[in-house]
């Protein structure tokens with residue numbers, strides 16, 4: 001029986017490899033970093049139900065690592081591809097040199113790159129130590145701490161600014177889908193652990209679909225404050241003692257100032273580096289957003305035998321990634337088994 005090449009070893013690629021190994025299909029799981037897990041490696045408690053991120057993938061990684069059916073190639077990338085389904089011939093650049101792999105189909109699970117807010121000087125990122133990204137905050141929460149970088153002390157107030165690098169003509173025009181949900185979740189986790197800490201979320205719209213609406217309600221019940229607003233800038237005050245956010249309250253048009261000790265930028269998702277060259281090698285298209293184009297939801301591309309899954313076709317939450325990883329595995333299996 002043939003094999004399946006999976007590009008990207010985040011939760012989506014892991015799920016696809018796990019499902020295929022369970023039904024005895026050989027896979028090559030190719031991850032460019034030195035470890036599997038993708039963006040989940042930075043997360044601890046996750047929405048919607050507080051599941052611990054490592055617990056979501058560790059058992060599956062253990063299982064595929066010990067499986068005879070899965071070859072895990074970390075520190076590796078596709079360098080060229082010839083042939084077509086069911087006779088793809090991939091040349092991989094691995095840490096040990098070049099490896100040739102033949103496969104009947106390919107699952108693209110290359111995910112996303114967190115938006116880099118370096119250019120957002122007006123929010124003081126890179127200038128003030130206490131302006132951090134949600135990824136920095138998620139790592140802190142994972143390590144069981146909450147501190148201001150400037151003095152190592154616990155902040156008395158934390159304020160999220162939403163839509164960083166999303167829904168903006170200067171960065172990305174699309175909504176990154178998961179950042180309202182993770183902000184509401186992280187704010188609630190902080191409130192649980194540090195009840196005295198004041199939590200604010202400055203938002204354009206709050207997008208918490210389906211059950212995530214309950215998390216939004218829970219956050220408000222726990223006194224997380226929501227301001228519908230357009231933040232203009234962040235400035236440091238009183239010898240950097242606290243930060244002041246200047247924003248327009250878009251409900252009444254008033255200009256307001258909010259003092260806070262820690263600013264968290266709710267960054268969205270960008271396509272990962274190398275998406276363009278991968279799209280040429282695979283002969284599949286990209287959307288205007290830069291993510292891969294799905295021709296028929298949820299996993300079909302225009303090329304027979306090349307399937308898309310998870311955030312490779314645009315930002316998604318973990319449960320959607322698990323579902324699409326399984327859907328792509330099922331389509332690859334159907335193609336293989338006929």
Ligand SMILES: Cc1cc2nc3c(=O)[nH]c(=O)nc-3n(C[C@H](O)[C@H](O)[C@H](O)COP(=O)(O)OP(=O)(O)OC[C@H]3O[C@@H](n4cnc5c(N)ncnc54)[C@H](O)[C@@H]3O)c2cc1C
Pocket residue numbers: 007008009010011012013030031032033036037038039040043045046047048076077078109110111112113114134135138178182185267268272273274278309310311312316317318319321
């Ligand atoms: C701050 C933050 C908090 C979040 N919190 C939550 C939460 O609480 N709950 C939730 O449901 N979701 C959350 N998310 C979203 C979650 O991170 C994604 O759903 C998930 O990581 C997507 O998994 P993926 O496998 O599709 O992509 P990724 O996690 O991006 O994995 C893709 C993998 O592919 C690799 N790769 C990329 N290009 C190549 C290539 N050319 N060749 C080989 N490998 C490649 C990458 O190195 C990476 O390991 C959060 C996101 C952020 C930014």
Ligand code: SF4
Pocket residue numbers: 162163164166167174175176177178179180181204205206207266268
């Ligand atoms: S999910 Fe929320 S924070 Fe993220 S881009 Fe969409 S509206 Fe903005």
